[in-house]
Amino acid sequence: RMVPSPLAEHAILLASTFLFPPVAFVVVIVILLATLGKSLGLRERYVATLIYIFEWGAGQIKTTAKLKRKESLMPLDVPIIDSDEEEEEEEEEVDEDENERRTARSDGYESSSGLSRRRRNSANSVSSRASSVCSLRRRHGSGNNIIMRDTQLILDDEDDLPIETMHVNSRGWAVIGDSVDFIKNGIEAIIEDEVTSRFEAEQLMTWNMLTRTSTRFFQFVNWKLTVLYMAGFVFRYAFLLPMRITLFVIGLVFMLVSTAVVGIFPDGALKKTLNHKAMLTCHRILSRSISAVVYFHDEQYKASNCGIAVANHTSPMDVMVLSTDNVYALIGQSHGGLLGLMQRALSRASSHIWFERSEAKDRLAVSNKLKDHVSDPEKLPILIFPEGTCINNTSVMMFKKGSFEIGSTIYPIAMKYDSRFGDPFWNSSEQSWGEYILRMMTSWAIICHVWYLPPMTKLENEDAVDFANRVKKVIAARGGLVDLEWDGMLKRCKVPPKMVAKQQEKYANRLSRYTSTCEHLTRTPGSAPTLNDEAEDDEGIAASPTISGYNSLEELPEDVAITDEEDNVPPVPRSRSRPVSRVVEAPN
Amino acid sequence: MGNNSSLMLRDEEIDVISKETEFNRNQIVRLYSRFLSLDKKAQGFLEREDLLNVPELAVNPLGDRIVDAFFTLAGDEIDNEKRLNFRQFVRVLAFFQPVDRSKKNSLNGRRDKLKFAFIMYDLNKNGYITREEFKVILNSMVGANITTDQLDKIADRTIEEADVDHDGRISFEEFCKAMEKTDIEEKMSIRFLN
Numbered sequence: 001r002m003v004p005s006p007l008a009e010h011a012i013l014l015a016s017t018f019l020f021p022p023v024a025f026v027v028v029i030v031i032l033l034a035t036l037g038k039s040l041g042l043r044e045r046y047v048a049t050l051i052y053i054f055e056w057g058a059g060q061i062k063t064t065a066k067l068k069r070k071e072s073l074m075p076l077d078v079p080i081i082d083s084d085e086e087e088e089e090e091e092e093e094v095d096e097d098e099n100e101r102r103t104a105r106s107d108g109y110e111s112s113s114g115l116s117r118r119r120r121n122s123a124n125s126v127s128s129r130a131s132s133v134c135s136l137r138r139r140h141g142s143g144n145n146i147i148m149r150d151t152q153l154i155l156d157d158e159d160d161l162p163i164e165t166m167h168v169n170s171r172g173w174a175v176i177g178d179s180v181d182f183i184k185n186g187i188e189a190i191i192e193d194e195v196t197s198r199f200e201a202e203q204l205m206t207w208n209m210l211t212r213t214s215t216r217f218f219q220f221v222n223w224k225l226t227v228l229y230m231a232g233f234v235f236r237y238a239f240l241l242p243m244r245i246t247l248f249v250i251g252l253v254f255m256l257v258s259t260a261v262v263g264i265f266p267d268g269a270l271k272k273t274l275n276h277k278a279m280l281t282c283h284r285i286l287s288r289s290i291s292a293v294v295y296f297h298d299e300q301y302k303a304s305n306c307g308i309a310v311a312n313h314t315s316p317m318d319v320m321v322l323s324t325d326n327v328y329a330l331i332g333q334s335h336g337g338l339l340g341l342m343q344r345a346l347s348r349a350s351s352h353i354w355f356e357r358s359e360a361k362d363r364l365a366v367s368n369k370l371k372d373h374v375s376d377p378e379k380l381p382i383l384i385f386p387e388g389t390c391i392n393n394t395s396v397m398m399f400k401k402g403s404f405e406i407g408s409t410i411y412p413i414a415m416k417y418d419s420r421f422g423d424p425f426w427n428s429s430e431q432s433w434g435e436y437i438l439r440m441m442t443s444w445a446i447i448c449h450v451w452y453l454p455p456m457t458k459l460e461n462e463d464a465v466d467f468a469n470r471v472k473k474v475i476a477a478r479g480g481l482v483d484l485e486w487d488g489m490l491k492r493c494k495v496p497p498k499m500v501a502k503q504q505e506k507y508a509n510r511l512s513r514y515t516s517t518c519e520h521l522t523r524t525p526g527s528a529p530t531l532n533d534e535a536e537d538d539e540g541i542a543a544s545p546t547i548s549g550y551n552s553l554e555e556l557p558e559d560v561a562i563t564d565e566e567d568n569v570p571p572v573p574r575s576r577s578r579p580v581s582r583v584v585e586a587p588n
Numbered sequence: 589m590g591n592n593s594s595l596m597l598r599d600e601e602i603d604v605i606s607k608e609t610e611f612n613r614n615q616i617v618r619l620y621s622r623f624l625s626l627d628k629k630a631q632g633f634l635e636r637e638d639l640l641n642v643p644e645l646a647v648n649p650l651g652d653r654i655v656d657a658f659f660t661l662a663g664d665e666i667d668n669e670k671r672l673n674f675r676q677f678v679r680v681l682a683f684f685q686p687v688d689r690s691k692k693n694s695l696n697g698r699r700d701k702l703k704f705a706f707i708m709y710d711l712n713k714n715g716y717i718t719r720e721e722f723k724v725i726l727n728s729m730v731g732a733n734i735t736t737d738q739l740d741k742i743a744d745r746t747i748e749e750a751d752v753d754h755d756g757r758i759s760f761e762e763f764c765k766a767m768e769k770t771d772i773e774e775k776m777s778i779r780f781l782n
Binding site: 195 | 643750
């Protein structure tokens with residue numbers, strides 16, 4: 001057993017005595033402010049100071065790097081001029097990743113030429129205040145571009161290409177030629193693809209004095225930065241962390257107590273008002289426990305009554321962040337433990353929808369519960385995250401259509417976190433809940449911009465999937481995120497065979513349009529293309545037995561919805577993915 | 589303060605790879621970062637699974653075949669599992685560099701690019717593409733949308749047209765000849781950024 005020496009013990013006790021009053025004082029003030037819904041503007045000032053420090057740090061790194069470059073001899077390198085310039089871009093776009101806690105070791109050194117845009121932005125964003133929204137919105141890349149992609153697999157539905165025949169010398173060799181395109185696409189995907197980068201932490205531009213983000217920097221760091229880093233470390237772990245934990249506990253207790261009190265009242269207007277106040281207060285306290293600085297825009301579009309609010313999903317904190325401004329009903333899987341306790345507490349004060357895991361697979365039941373809730377005007381708007389999983393906040397992935405089928409008004413919300421001060425993204429397959437919380441509480445701050453968007457409803461002639469895509473597009477545009485067609489569930493599971501089958505169908509279409517000098521091809525309307533040889537009987541594809549045994553795409557088994565346990569999201573049915581692919585040559 | 593175990597690529601290694609493959613230093617480092625992000629289990633090498641984890645590759649009808657060719661060209665086989673270390677990874681990618689006619693480059697000439705495609709078709713790696721092998725590839729590309737008969741016909745004609753020595757199968761030379769008119773240099777070049 002380790003017993004601290006008497007001197008050390010003495011020192012620790014003294015330190016904690018001195019620290020205690022400030023911490024207690026701060027805690028009391030914070031709670032008071034949270035209850036009143038006001039803010040001293042301290043957090044904003046804190047954030048501005050941090051930016052100033054980071055900027056200075058970035059400058060330091062640049063100077064050190066330059067010095068190092070000059071010192072080292074690299075005869076095999078590209079001419080010095082180019083590499084220096086590259087270096088400059090590098091330092092300004094350095095990134096960090098969790099070192100000890102994650103396996104996302106996707107740091108390379110360098111940035112790409114495509115980042116000259118970001119360089120301007122980095123200058124912008126570093127010198128302006130945290131509340132400068134425009135530059136934040138432009139930062140949605142997730143890394144270094146290695147290649148300029150020429151081919152793409154297009155996933156969204158598009159009209160079939162006009163029926164035209166292409167004359168080729170031989171169909172077989174045309175196929176081989178096409179296969180080369182597929183090869184190119186495959187290799188390009190291996191080098192760089194849109195999806196895998198979305199499940200890693202966003203790469204930052206300047207070092208933010210956290211060890212977790214320091215991998216690329218440590219060789220460029222000089223003593224001044226080290227001192228600064230040490231100071232920051234002490235500040236975060238010795239001051240911020242205890243304060244935040246205390247706040248968190250208080251917030252939790254407040255939630256339990258207030259919901260119990262509100263639960264006594266009979267359902268009615270009074271209960272609703274009390275619930276409103278209680279929820280706002282407790283979420284504000286909780287949000288201060290991670291030093292969340294949230295900016296809300298366009299508050300006139302806030303969801304007020306019975307509707308569904310949808311937002312893009314980045315972290316478990318999303319619910320809390322959004323709840324500091326408006327009160328929502330939640331929907332999700334019921335958990336045990338602490339989370340279960342909170343869920344039960346919330347349910348006492350207003351109605352939420354919690355599912356058992358087994359129920360989650362039953363789409364109809366989910367859908368019905370949603371419908372019931374939404375049609376009751378007394379109930380609060382439901383908050384749903386249609387992506388179904390956490391994405392790293394640089395893009396928006398496929399929305400599941402379940403919530404868009406109900407037919408009620410949708411209130412879209414776009415959320416964009418500024419990860420310079422702490423990255424809220426949680427990859428549940430790489431980090432446990434505890435690690436994640438600790439990381440959150442030892443970050444500088446969590447900064448988020450929330451945009452409320454005008455409500456949308458499904459149009460007559462569009463189906464749920466199209467509606468979902470429309471909403472997704474709007475959210476992505478507002479938040480400055482990349483709009484992707486890929487399914488967020490790909491984080492955990494493999495690509496479903498349906499998607500591959502669709503690809504094949506597309507290619508078969510193309511193949512049918514080839515006419516070689518001795519063969520003819522026809523296409524019967526309404527069915528899959530027919531390959532018809534002159535010397536052969538006409539065998540429609542639909543009529544003849546096919547190789548794989550399925551007569552059509554529709555017969556492929558539907559995938560079962562996989563629920564996301566960690567996220568508090570509704571296990572809405574997985575949409576029938578209808579991606580269509582085609583290997584195309586991008587216009588140069 | 590920060591730990592450098594993740595930067596496992598040493599300068600000398602970068603130099604060696606650079607000489608071998610004509611990639612410059614920046615590109616190699618970026619490719620290394622990509623290698624690391626594909627190597628989710630942090631084993632230091634890639635397996636088939638790792639490459640097929642890329643959704644865009646998994647959706648590609650020839651995804652499987654491409655991964656296979658990748659490993660055949662450069663991987664080692666250990667315990668019946670194919671593995672690819674970083675150097676091998678870059679070597680294969682070097683095949684896809686644009687052809688620079690001025691340089692005497694052994695890694696990315698026309699024949700080398702065709703080699704990749706040939707290996708992809710030649711399933712049993714005996715140096716010849718047979719009718720059956722071609723059918724497998726064609727089947728991967730169109731899936732359920734074609735009948736066995738039609739598949740056979742196309743395959744037969746394809747082999748016939750290119751089979752110069754009439755041995756019923758296509759050798760690498762015959763393959764190159766048949767692809768003469770195709771602009772392989774363009775089709776199989778990837779634009780690497782500097």
